[in-house]
Amino acid sequence: MASATHAAVTAPDPDVVHGGHGYATNTGISNTKLGMWLFLGSECLLFGGLISTYLLYRHPAPGTGPAPSELYDIPFTSITSFVLLMSSLTMVLAVSALEGGDHFKFRLWTVATALLGSVFISGQVYEFTAFVHEGMGFTTNRSSSAFFTLTGFHGVHVTIGIVMLVSLLLFSLRGHLPRERAEVVEVVGLYWHFVDIVWILIFTVVYLIPG
């Protein structure tokens, strides 16, 4: 930001980088971005609780139906996981396009990100349906409850991310998302990357590591 604006203000403590001007902050990180980081820190504990629960219950009690690990289609889930991870790339491209003022590319990459996210969600819906057909529903046993809750919570997070991306797209199309507000997109991007990272963890812990 404009250093000239701040130079005029006396700030005796090196800890403080701003003066009376509104938008510079003590940490140099904007409020919105810091808020998102804190929120994501909190989300870690939410997923931490759910992942711990899954680890405790990864094996069903004997004779209570199939374990999730007996039904996994690892190649299929690997592909949808790859699709989700690629959406982080398109998200980065969207942010950088808007920062460069290229609204067409921003919209393009935002649509791409939302589409990739939707492919992942469709894959999850397909997977859930297949599991239910194979005899493992939400209430079948303790492992199935833990599995559907953990992956379902993640799926809801991705869905909320898609809704935010589509909203950004609409704002942009209506001319309400100028280059100056690129930070809004960056903050949504933080959320999106976080959800991806959580999926890397879940995919490893739930699908790949044998119990």
Place this chain on the structure above:
Amino acid sequence: MSDLVPASPTGTGTLALPEGPSLTKPSSPLGVFSRPTTKTGWRAWVTTIDHKRIGIMYGAAALVFFIIGGCEALLIRAQLWAPKQHLLSEEMYNQVFTMHGTTMVFLVVMPIGAAFANYLMPLQIGARDVAFPRINAFSVWAFIFGGIFLNSSWLLGGGADGGWFNYAPNSGVLYSPTHGIDFWNLGLIITGVASLTGAVNLIVTVLNMRAPGMGLMKMPVFTWMTLVTQFLLLFAIPVLTAAQFLLMFDRLFGANFFNIKEGANPLLWENLFWVFGHPEVYLMILPAFGLVSDMLPVFSRKPIFGYPFIVFSGVAIGFMGWGVWAHHMFVSGIGPVSVTVFSLTTMFIAVPTGVKILNWTATMWGGKLRFDTPLLFCCGLITMFTIGGLSGVTHSVAPADTQQTDTYYIVAHFHYVLFGGAFFGFMGGFYFYWPKVFGYRLNETLGKWNFWVMLLGFNLTFGPMHILGLQGMARRYASYLPEDGFTFWNKLATIGAFTLATSVAIFLFNIFYSKVKAKDLPPPGPDPWDARTIEWMIPSPTPEYNFDPIPTVTTLDDFWYRKYGETEDGRVVRIAATEDVAQPVHDAHVHLPSPSYWPIVTAFGLPIVAYGLIFSLWLCIPGGLIVIAGLYGWATEHPDDPEDATHHVPGPDHLEGDDSDAEHTGDAGEAEKEVVPVG
């Protein structure tokens, strides 16, 4: 759709897209809905995003819930007045003590902490408002609606009945078939959302919005304790939320997390709950610690003894509070290694608490003590919390704890720390900050009566419970037998409880009495206590814009050192009259963010979704639609009031090439950065 906004005089019409037609509404990048402008009447309170009004609403709602929870306590004590009484049925008794605990923890102590944090913290750091004022309004409404939702269970089939921690599987449908625990789950998830958004908001405020010169180690202790408390909330609440989702899925949708028949682990709930629950007790006490640390130096006329130690012991409590949870579970069979480890950590966490007690005592030592009501309550906190802390250390000795678990000894302990600790601190804070908030002082004579009656009633109620507990009287039993030998001490405790109720009545009476009497008294002025921190340099009651101009802070207790200096031999001398260094009342043209309807709309949808989950999933649709409509209304309303566009401070990226803005409007736009509904 919306009013046209005059072009900004500073010529920052940079919002037109580089390509495409330029916008006709240059200063409203996302503006679709206009914002309310009312400043008086009920509508102003409903739409307010002013941190001070929000703080007052937190406090007022908490006092209402305090009266509800207090009545529940009196019912419990009336039931135990004599052996074999049946004022309440066993089922009703279970509900009453569960709701008493839940109400006092989640709807009284936590929100009073939030009330002080919201009102005071921005003033103590010299900010105009919190970082996200609309999210702040959402937090208070979510808390209020969550609390009402939780208490509506009384009218809709009965309250929760599994104890405030609702151990699963005892809280499953099998053992608790009414909807009480569903109300408990969903109500606390809603208040949890309120706490979480509040935590994000307040942490960002402390870290980002301090006045020039106010480094972290120049912040008042209360602000520090708010920071620690909000970090604890940020990380503790989601664990409870996760656990409550699991329990909710079990109860409403037949999941198997706590279904023993399906091999569920009965310790899962206990672990999740107490990983939340122990940080929870520290986040209830730390705000009161902060208040006391700010009040004691004022009434001792000395700086706080060992400021860095006070601060870092609070931070240490915050960290160590995460490593002691299993001391709630010593009798649940967690094994000797776990018991040993958690015994040790529990003993260790007494150390930073002891440091604080030492520092407070040393602050008073040699001070010019002025025993006004706030100081009396501070002394009450120090002594009563020490008793509660010591009985807490006896729990860390696992063999002793085995005898104490689930007896009245535990009840005595946590009331000594939460009532004798947190609540005494809050009472002191009420008396201390009342003139700053409402512009009149509470009557001192009544205040002293309030304190002594409360101290007497408190000790009469909870002192005997130590003895009852060690004699073996179990918690949560609806009755006892004459031959148990519990009668005498129970009668004493019941007398004490009604004495406590009397002291609360004195407090409530004092509020109205002093308000009436204040008409004939001179106004308290900005600094009635000759205080030290910068919130006392602004007029009482606080003007809407807080500070004008924003002060530049040079030292800890900045306001004090504007009034007093030291001679070479270390004597304190006055160097300036209070009137000269305090800020005068004037009609400042400070642009503040406008009120908004959307926070309350969004929060209102949450309990409707919750009712839907319990009674009929169809109800979730309108509830969900209200939430979504609220969020979109929120995201697309004018970032600010168009009427004030002439004062509009350009957004962050507009600062470039624009240094012509008047200083008075300096912080004005700060608040308006939440655009996308991020949570």
